[in-house]
Amino acid sequence: MQFMLLFSRQGKLRLQKWYEAHPDKVKKKITRELISTILARKPKMSSFLEWKDLKIVYKRYASLYFCCAIEQQDNELLTLEVIHRYVELLDKYFGSVCELDIIFNFEKAYFMLDELMVGGEVCETSKKNVLKAIAAQDLLQEVSYGDTAYEL
């Protein structure tokens, strides 16, 4: 996977993860182009489109679009699975996730994604394991926060 974008129906970027290095300008351009292309598509259309030499797989969940760019030989359906798995994870973690959860806890969303994928490849397919890892890290973080409070 080359990158993953989350954006709202209004075209506002909510999360971006790049597994291939691009200069910021290029990233912005790609993001802009993709958002407008995907938002222009009708709901009845398929979730795939060919874009430059990449394949774009996207899916809409409520007001959020999850969009991934994969290479030509990659499996589109598997990518949809990844997206779905990610949404499920967010849902489990936040408890019926909504766009606002991701806006206000965007770092959590990133952490979750990092547990699911590393370097553009699926890392952990078990939901339970991901949530366990996240919970453990959150716990660790809380301990640290405790220290912080004391320090301050």
Add this chain to the structure above:
Amino acid sequence: MALRKVKGNLERMFDKNLTDLVRGIRNNKETESKYISQCMEEIKTELRQDNLAVKANAVAKLTYLQMLGYDISWAGFNIIEVMSSPKFTYKRIGYLSASQCFHQDTEVLMLTTNMIRKDLNSHNMYDSGTALTGLACFISGDLARDLANDVMTLLTSTKPYLRKKAVLLLYKVFLKFPEALRPAFPRLKEKLEDPDPGVQSAAVNVICELARKNPKNYLSLAPVFFKLMTSSTNNWMLIKIIKLFGALTPLEPRLGKKLIEPLTNLIHSTSAMSLLYECINTVIAVLISISSGMPNHNASIQLCVQKLRILIEDSDQNLKYLGLLAMSKILKTHPKSVQAHKDLVLQCLDDKDESIRLRALDLLYGMVTKKTVMEIVRRLMTHMDRAEGTMYRDELLQKIILICSQNNFQYITNFEWYVSVLVELCRMEGTQHGGLIASQLMDVAIRVVAVREFTVGQMALLLDNAHVIVGPAAARSSIAEVLYAAAWICGEFSQLLANPKATLESMVRGKVVSLPGHIQAIYVHNMLKLYAHIIATAEEEDDSEMIEEVTNLLLERLPVFVSSGDLEVQERASCIVHIVTYVQKCHKHGDKVGADLALLMTGELNPVAPKAQKKVPLPDGLDLDAWINDPPSESEEEEDDALEKEIFVKADSSYKHRKEKYEPSEEELQKLRDARRAEQASNPYYVKSSALSSPRPNHNSIQVDEIPVTAIDLNVSLKIPGMTSLDKYQVVDGWQDGGKKRHKKQKKRSKRKGQVSSSSEEEINRMHVVNTDIGEMPEGAHLSDDYEIDDRPEDDPHRALDINLDEPLSPNEVLPTRTHYEAHAQRKIESNNEAKLIPSEIPLKMKTRNKKERKEKKEKTKKVKKEEKKVKKKPSRDANLILDLIDPLKETVISDKVPVAANHINGIADAKNKEKTSDDLDFWLSKELSQTPESCMDGTTKTASPSTPSSSKDDSKSKKTKTKKEKKAKKEKDRDKPEKKLKKNEKEIDTLSRNRDEYEETNGTVTQEVEEKLAVPEPQPYSRLLAEDSHIRIVYSTAAMDGVMSEILVCIKFISQSSKPISKLQLILPDSSALKMIRTPGKLVFETGYRLFPPKEMGMAVFQRKQRQPDPQSELVNLPWSLDPGESKETQLSFTAEDVTIPHKLRGSLSYIQDGSSSSSDISLRLEFPVTTFLSGKTASRATFTDLLSSGQLSARSSFTLPNCPWSFPEVLEELTLGGSLAVVECVDQTASLYGRSLHGHHVCLLVKYQASHHLTIDGKSTEGILLSNALDHLKTTLMQKQ
């Protein structure tokens, strides 16, 4: 007021966290940018504070702003600060921020190496995990190189969480640092059998990604993956494995056959669409790869097509899309199977989703047959009328034309129909494909004589209705191009026009001036053609009225063109005006000029076969080989000839000769005409249409049955009559003879291409034809070309990963490990090995050392070791050790010859190895399908280089049994592991007598391998001159083989300086009292040339070595080779020293005979062994170092200073590490601590201080005073000497 503001700011500064920022942005929608710039200022203030919590908060906010599109690259340093925080909370934020905004070119990344290393090795697994995920996003080439080894270490972590991430990160490491691939690959391969499914799946992922880009290097892994595929139930992993096979099968069709069955089983059984889709894709790839000669796979094709049909029929648009996509892949090889589903595809044309429609269109292109073309095109045209959006309509139009024109109109049986289609297409608004339609019209008009009249009629109508075509919408389209074709066709074939005068009038009339210049030019030129034709006819009929009328018409209208802004138009128009005036003048005198005028345009357009010019035979008397000027060079001769001809011919024929390919014979032409006439007579449809709109209802009403296919024999309609414009060309050239011959040949050629000629004819003709047509390239040839040429862009990181992985690892191929100074990172192979041991190992070792009776214990272990050594003493092991040393040494010796020789040897080994792996694969592939993969595996492990992890387990379990030793030796060799492994295994088991369950044991095995790799004796690429005379130069280097056999390995290199071969080299090295050469079998003379014995031949290698072993009683060492001029060869000798605390010397001599001289020459040698020779730094680590220093064992102290050291600090360090065989433990600024251990276990610690004023101080501490003082003396001397 101001105070309040400051106060408010302060409050906010401390209060505003990420949530507040987000909320703030949401509340300030109108003034967002203002609000954010205000926030930025606050963040900058926050970053200036010392409190890390505040900084982390600021960085978190920055990360959010970065997502909104704000540049935060200026904060790189602050991000690193936060990353380096010991608190996980901040570290996490830091890494998140880094992974979002750093990339490989970020400069501050240079600063992070050590910090990331620390995090990777952290005790907290989530620290390491965070570092791993972060690194995956921003890893750079430098980071990859420096951290590869640490990532590798994590592969052996006890926590699957880390192993998994480390495996995935490895892929990124490989991309950035391809050199890591080979050393790391064996371990990665082992991860395929990791007990944790997540790690296993990650390893499959990485190997799949690697293999997809360079499949041929991974063929040997097929058996392993096959086993995984048939045993795993993890769909995520299965998909990757199946994808991997999809990449491999094109290279190995037999693999495909083996795969078909399990794949079809999966297709039948799976409910997961993604897996089904992947299976189908791979089955298609398999079928393509074995499509030749495997007719009995129809069942699989049918199965795929059926499943795809289900996908396409599904209401889910995604499945539909993918189904069509996969279908088009089948279409290429099995069109018949797909054509059965035409209905379905046509149905998809009506889909709401444009991308699905386009996919369906792609499919249609391949599904057309003679029978279906009309129906499909009709469907497409009705579809086009309804279609929304010019883009899609253009796509449709293009597809229609492509469908009809593919393979030289292969599927068109009725060309009038096709012309009607084209005319109809002209009516489409706003198309960008006007040029395409125009070229099609001209193509058909020229090549298909039978419909020429019909076409001309249609074109005349088009010209007449030009204003309709070039409507208001034409500005943005290229539809006017069809007028170009129309005008040209009408002019060229004016004799076929029903009413030339009317056509001329319509050409002259109206808006022609508004057309693009090149079209106007064609208009003007073709007016002349028409004019000539009309005059000629009128003169025959004595219709002077007509003549006058037409002439006046032209004279009246042409001046408009004469004043055109377009040069071409202007020139042609003024030329024609003068011709017409001249004609008028002649007519006034009553002369007839029609015939003369017609001569201007005489000659018919004739198709020319590509490269036909080259076939022109030479006329008599013309010797093209004769030089006009002196020949510049032999090779240019032919080129010049060809060029000359080409230019010549081109100049003549550039106007009229078109790139036609076909030219049927006269008989065929006649036949065609007859058939055509008969057909037209019998079919009312072919009555010439008189209205522009007529074609459409017509072709709509055509039924497939009505098409008079029977009237035309196959592609007869494609036949194009021979034309005469060639004659014109001949006249000009004066090459009539040649011309005729060429004509003949062309006919033959065109026959061949016409696809109706018999095969015998074809063969004969082929002899005459130079096959230069790219289109004619056989498909196979083209494919293989593609395959060999790497068409990936230069900067594609995957190019660099095209690395042969079956080739045995050479000892210098290890991952770069931590070095303390960059300058020598590449040259020096790091000696800081203990750091890489598993954590449990270090404390254990230290404990042992700290015990009071450690000496005793050491004695004991030494004994044990020695015993083991005896037990384990196998030639192969020693050989390998020696080999290990040779290679790196090679690199440093400056000699032209050596690398070449090494390459050569490598090449041989390569080839052999390749052969072997392919043998293994053959073996596996040739196995009966009925056999379980398990048994296949067992069968291969003995010789297989794609070793399975199960065999490695075997190794560790059975290692104690001596009986299996020999066999194991082979295996070990196979697996390219240094032979020390066994020994290390035992050592570890002896010292670490802890209980492990099965799971841990496998881990342990892996860990040992780390160790074993690291324990490879570090070469000392530091050659000293031994002796030199006018014929030969001898250099040597030494290395302490600590921990293995406590011996010193001396590598002597002979470099020939003579112009004659040198032979009968004989070393005489008598032992001294304290230094002895080891003369056990297999330990002595061993040449480089045998370094890379393929495993299979190990037995033989042993044999050879035994023969070559010198007489143990004598001090003679016979070197069994001779030295050719310029050549250099190496030999290795092992020595043991009784006392390693004092320097040793060994005197000896070398005798040799130079070819041609009768007597032998002697050189005396003096081998020096300073005490540093006996030191080795490879066990150094910071922990043991500090432990040593604090333990108080280091009783001896000594030091020296060099007030005027001319060397720079790195140079000094290099001297100490390479020449002194010490290892740098820590290096801060200009101070470094070094460590070395003698063969007998003495520790030596040095502290090197270097001051700016070239003041060098070295302080030493050791357990052995004599050793230390001798070592320091030696170092001092060497450092002074260099001075």
